[in-house]
Amino acid sequence: MKLKSKTRPVEEEIADVQSTPDLRHLPIDKVGIKEIRHPVVVRDRSQGVQHTIASFNMYVELPHNFKGTHMSRFVEILNSHDMELSVESFRDMLAEMRRRLEANTGHIEMSFPYFINKAAPVSGVKSLMDYQVVFIGEITGNQDVMTIKVVVPVTSLCPCSKEISQYGAHNQRSHVTLTVRTNTFVWVEDLIDLVENQASCQLYGLLKRPDEKYVTEKAYENPKFVEDMVRDVAAKLNADDRIDAYVVESENFESIHNHSAYAMIKKDKTLDS
Template identity: 70%
Template sequence: MTVASQEINHLDDEPIEDVQGRPDPRRIPINQVGIRDIRHPVRIRERSGGDQHTVATFSMYVNLPHHFKGTHMSRFVEILNSHEREITVGSFRDMLHEMTQRLEADNGDIEMSFTYFIEKAAPATGVTSLMDYEVTFRGEQKGDSSDMYVNVQVPVTTLCPCSKKISRYGAHNQRSHVNITVRADEFFWLEELIELAESQASSELYGILKRPDEKVVTERAYENPKFVEDLVRDIAAKLNEDERFRRYVVVAENFESIHNHSAYAKIERDKDENPVY
């Protein structure tokens, strides 16, 4: 054995210092420290009874007290690897609590974004195809209390009421994105929020449309014109009727087909702070 090898073996026998745990003389706390944009496979429960396998992008943060030099980044990944099971709002909340405990933090945040697919049948021919929707789970813990939020982004069609009124032939329409964010106080299905957004648009979208389907969709949109303001108000009215959703944000953006800009509207409400309009 060489001298260099003997020195290495000697070092291997020595305890390894926890550098992150060193005291920090600057005495400045950090609001958020952690990892961003790590991808991990997850399973999401479907309303139909099955599980959907997808890949989610996670960001995970905790606060760091002033007396710690650094946090243990590897523990974030260990927590992800230990949750190789179906992700629900409940298990997501458990992951948030575990993260703050293992990192010895008072506050923590986890955000998980993934694509969710729903099989839909075309309105006339019944041909089936998959529609994709962007979903985000976000958990916030402050001390002993935590809040969970779910956001769905739903593409829809809107047709302009003004254009329909003033034009002799047709009316301009556009593809729109509806974002609904709700505080998850009680159980609900992702499909419920997606269907809510689609039901209040001029028309929902489909992956595949044959000619008879296209006729149905365009005529449906023509008979159901919506300004961007109508869209967010109609969705908000439905959320107001559902006591499961005590706090929500509804955002709609129309990617205008005859303007070089988007039309935008937003409604935000906390029913506990503002029970009556």
């Protein structure tokens, strides 16, 4: 007896459930995939390029009349691009995603560790410091907005503690988060330098004893409240014509409290013109 095959004929059309109508009349603001990792190459001010691994979040808007989006297309788009992702190619990928998913709006976040080989201030010994960087792209119709976010760890020393203590002053590691919209290309290192130069002292991966003496004394001579930090960084951003808009945040992981101190300034400089 000849058994019937359970496989579908090649020519038979497979149902596309995602494209079927939805009757609840509820649009979805963001739908897509999160935390998909992919190797990338980003531009490096000193070395030309830097190889790293990025984590991608990719979303589109879903109209009320569609049941679902095509999740596989996000992965196809990511894998169709070469690994050297710049702001320009990132913008191209954003437009392609909106087009292929037939959506009006799209959103991509590319988060990756960025490494800088830093020399210690006295001994000159070199070591790697890592910074968290995020490229964020949003598109509506044919209008896109690109922003860069970088988290810069620094040292802050409390001015009040220095003023009231007979000796010593408490200090702590702080994270300054800078999110900017630019009107031209800006190196990631430029943003990191801007923040580190406003801190009580910057951080290093490796320090010898002369370096440790230097950074301890430098922080003591340059105390900063969390409010000082965001104001000093914001003043530099206001004077930088490459920056159109920014958000600067500082969080001090207090060494004498079980809580953090926080401050934030945001500004859209294009609204002032």
